[in-house]
Amino acid sequence: MKVEETKDTAMPLEAISHADSNMTPTSSPINPKWSPQDEICAKLFGPWDNLPCYDHINEVRLLRDLDNAIVLFEQQIDHSDAGFRAWRTRHIQAMESGLAPVPGFPCLQTVRKGKRIWHDDAWEQRYFYLVYQRREIIMGRLSRLLALPRYAQEDFFGQRPALPRMMLQRGNGRYTRHLLLRCDWWQSVDNLLKAAAERWKMDESELKARFWADDSASSGEIQAKEWDGVIKEEDSAGSCTGKDAFSPFDFAANWASEAWWYVHGRRTTL
Numbered sequence: 001m002k003v004e005e006t007k008d009t010a011m012p013l014e015a016i017s018h019a020d021s022n023m024t025p026t027s028s029p030i031n032p033k034w035s036p037q038d039e040i041c042a043k044l045f046g047p048w049d050n051l052p053c054y055d056h057i058n059e060v061r062l063l064r065d066l067d068n069a070i071v072l073f074e075q076q077i078d079h080s081d082a083g084f085r086a087w088r089t090r091h092i093q094a095m096e097s098g099l100a101p102v103p104g105f106p107c108l109q110t111v112r113k114g115k116r117i118w119h120d121d122a123w124e125q126r127y128f129y130l131v132y133q134r135r136e137i138i139m140g141r142l143s144r145l146l147a148l149p150r151y152a153q154e155d156f157f158g159q160r161p162a163l164p165r166m167m168l169q170r171g172n173g174r175y176t177r178h179l180l181l182r183c184d185w186w187q188s189v190d191n192l193l194k195a196a197a198e199r200w201k202m203d204e205s206e207l208k209a210r211f212w213a214d215d216s217a218s219s220g221e222i223q224a225k226e227w228d229g230v231i232k233e234e235d236s237a238g239s240c241t242g243k244d245a246f247s248p249f250d251f252a253a254n255w256a257s258e259a260w261w262y263v264h265g266r267r268t269t270l
Contacts, residue, residue, distance in 0.1 A: 063137050071187065
């Protein structure tokens with residue numbers, strides 16, 4: 001599928017290279033001037049040692065840092081692939097001019113015979129990874145602190161699918177799945193919470209306080225009125241009572257029994 005890109009970017013350049021391993025001339029001017037906003041965006045393409053977030057101790061601070069950087073970056077690139085490539089070229093020029101540090105990780109360059117070869121795909125993979133991690137943290141908090149079902153968590157990011165972005169479909173390794181992003185995914189978490197409060201007829205300050213609360217300090221769960229008593233089959237499949245309730249001990253025992261009979265050439269029947 002061909003992706004249409006906007007002609008006007010947030011920070012246009014005279015020339016943009018599309019080659020994955022292209023040498024960038026050191027004499028290329030940086031236009032417009034490298035700014036404090038660019039410095040914040042450049043941190044996205046440096047080390048994030050606390051990702052993935054396996055615990056929730058520093059999750060609030062991590063999410064705020066990640067959210068601020070991604071929202072600002074999306075504004076800088078005008079939510080477009082062309083803007084992404086333009087900013088990447090500016091970042092390369094800034095690093096070659098000494099205005100921005102070259103991160104040790106991720107590996108954005110290879111030095112061969114004293115010359116730098118920049119890997120354009122490293123920016124794409126890194127951004128894909130960070131957008132994915134931000135989305136997972138948000139959805140995790142919606143599930144734990146607001147008790148929203150899965151489909152409600154998806155709708156939190158917008159009512160319509162987002163326009164396709166090639167730069168967000170090139171993840172390699174573990175994160176190869178496409179991001180099924182919604183139209184408002186790039187907005188700040190606070191703006192998303194404000195819009196959700198209006199849709200769900202909830203108090204905005206209460207919803208924000210609950211979402212940003214520390215897990216250790218939170219007690220009980222609140223749920224949007226829109227989702228009260230509305231649970232899809234996939235969400236209620238495991239919610240049974242009485243003798244049909246799921247028991248991990250019975251499951252383990254049955255599995256071990258099946259495995260023993262399978263090894264000995266016999267199978268139990270249901």
